[in-house]
Amino acid sequence: MVTQHVRSPNRDHYLPSACNHEAARPRRRRPMSRHLCLLAASMLSFSSLGMAQAAPVSAADGATDVDKPPPLPKIVIPDVLKPRLTALSDEQKAFLTSPALYMFARPPGGPAQLFAKLEKETPEEISAYVSAMVSVAEQVDFKPGRDPASIPLDTKSPSFNAWNARIPQQLNPKREPGPIQITRYIGGEYGSFSGIPTFAYAPIALTPEDLKAGKVDVAIVGAPLNMGSGFRDAQHGPMDMRTSRGAQGPWGPDMYTMVDPIEELKIVDYGDVAIDNLSTERSIDEVRRTVAEIARAGSIPVVVGGDHSLEYPDVAGITDVYGKGKVGVVHFDSHYDAWHNEPHLIDHGQPVYRVIHEGHVQGKNYIQVGLRSRGPEEAGFKWMRDNNMRYHTMVEVEKRGWNAVMERALAEASQNTDKLWISFDIDALDPAFTPGTGTPVPGGLTLREAQPILRRLCAEKNVVGFDIVEYAPYLDTSYKTALNANFLLNACLTGIAMRKKGITQKNYLSPLTVDHQRDHLGGTSK
Template sequence: MNVKRLNGEEEDVTENGADEPWRIPIDRSQAPSREPGPIDLRRTFLQAAYTGIPTFMGTPICLEPEDLRAGGVDVAVFGVPLDSSSGHRGAAYGPRAMRSDERYLFNTPELMVSASTRVSPFTSLKVVDYGDAPIDIFSVEKSLPSIASTVREVAGAGAIPVILGGDHSLMIASVGALAEMYGPDKVGVVHFDAHPDCHEHIFGHRITHGTPIWRLIEESRIPGKNFVQVGLRTPTGPDDQLFNWMRRQGLRTHFMVEIERRGFTAVLDQVIEEILDGPEFVYLSLDIDVLDPAYAPGTGTPEPGGLTPRELFPAFRRICAETNVIGIDVVEVAPHLDPGYTTTMNARRAIFEGLTGLAMRKAGMTSADYVNPIASGQLKFPLT
């Protein structure tokens, strides 16, 4: 079946002779004509977070790549509501929850300022919501090409894709697409997770939320030495065989026991040094279960003894400021397991800190661990 997109081009949405209705775009041929560009859905400048049509932190929306280009968009946030590769379902609802966290009173991006740096990311960057990637809710295998296509649309328009998961299988598509665009040896991945995600298969299935790194390496999309992992601590893996495979592939992995012994700041300094050792571009992947369950109960595979938000947030900000980040994902948020909205709030704040880091880099504020000297107590002025 051929269908027309907004730009008039036809797309074949037929595969193996069977129509896939989840891939058919909306026919906008009868819609009023408009100039390409972002669309602000707010009726008023200041509105409560629980009102209006939810977009990520109240940002405008874009529907097509032409909108991204016309708007000079720096960052496009889009969802991947997929959890069919996870044994614990629920992460498919993560994108909608992260878009509009009702625990915040207001959702006005222009008023948001980083308390640590005094940088306002939404006034320095043009950030939009790009909707959701089309996915087949019954098949992660069929969904991966669509996810990759959405990543290419965003990156091809000159914007940084920020992906709201969904489960971690999406990284097969997102990192794979960026590696094809920039070159496999040029892309590095900083992977925050309680689990290695390096398994060859889970219960015989090779495409799952526990196998993306194995697939990316074995399919020669990203070399193992370009992965830097932070926060691993699960007692169910890696076993000795997988542990040795990770070492042979050259993965640079920082387990929680190392963080406990050396301190997080020392480990983070090494992480940034390692990810700059070779790759020109960085993809930042956050499985929310890297946080201790005290801060992120709303995830399918919680592991006690994890990072705190006070460790994660500066790490996200620093990596985005001090390295050349070309993509971000935040995955495995399962809102139905999040009774106090804690997980959703921390996931959104991690993205906010990442956006702050991107804004700092755009402004040339790339020195290591920059914070505002007054807010941090380094510089005090007498009150007058």
């Protein structure tokens, strides 16, 4: 039999003709081959069952092959169906009991539901269905010689590494190390918006020597990476965060604490990390190196993305300094970001898996907050539990209330480690507050929930790094995402400033702003 193929919708795979010729099926019953093949097309990216193989990628001590998928339940063909399988070859019968069948027999119905449907078909129809499934499975599997295991690069290009080659100090005008103020006017930072925009209106620093000479507390660095998401415009996040700086600047103290991070901290803009926006794999080492060099200079790295694939090199870079397993992570996100067995080993859906799998962070030191997306399935939650991870979903918030969940997460954050990295995906917030992001999910955190926990984490815990990611300016038509993202950054900086001042007590709020204390003039204070 000659099998013709047609392009499947939105995918670089082809479906066998049995998936498309409904006329070849009797009209008295619904043709199942089309149903199954469309299901197969929708399942080509379904990875939690670990059906696809992945080629290893090298990056620093880098991405390695993913874990071997957990064993799937054994498939048994029911006795009532066996007499109807006479038209199947031995290969087709073997397929019906192989793990590959789960691509077409997704839980909760699974193989039992598929077999129940096959029982209503003729042997010839069953043969056509199974043939179609086998054909799709063969296209999905990696095959050496047919499929490239790596992305080819022109290693003879004279500009192969020009994108991240650093300019030696000898080629720059001679100067004393230290932060550089680049505004022209004394009052420019107070509202004229003159000069070159920087994070927090801060001076710039170019080298670790600048950080050391300036005794810099916090170095904010942009990482305009977008290839890890597949959604547009996260690469412009750093630029827009600099120009939309309403929460950053010498506007006065944070009212909740009466601490002004701009006054208390020595903050610099460390520029943008070099990014090859045609290759996430090529970019991550430079991000990792930059995070590590900031930390080694004695400053706290704050990374402004960019998409969430950045968490992997961010955390790897900080553990290069403090040691694997010595740093905990609090991860705010609507998604659990621990997918694996994907064709690409590094993207914005896998950083949690990567840092756990490679040992940068112990599972017991990894805390997830804000999960609520469609997925993971049961296998994903089991994976987190098996790795002793802590997760706090919006389901828990609905049951216990935000304050209880916040206190639980804060307590867990210091149970097993004294160093903490915070990774904040802005889609942890409800889209009402952050519409400018690629993968918004309704039902998220509010600003009044997110700001206190960030401020408290950065004040009450020893935070050694922070990233804020997935802001996409082109999607932010109201500018509210930029405003709110900057306020989240300000909450973290306020907490770091509080810790520097020695204000580390639980849930500190300024008594000056909590209560007017003028009850003797009439009225009551609650």
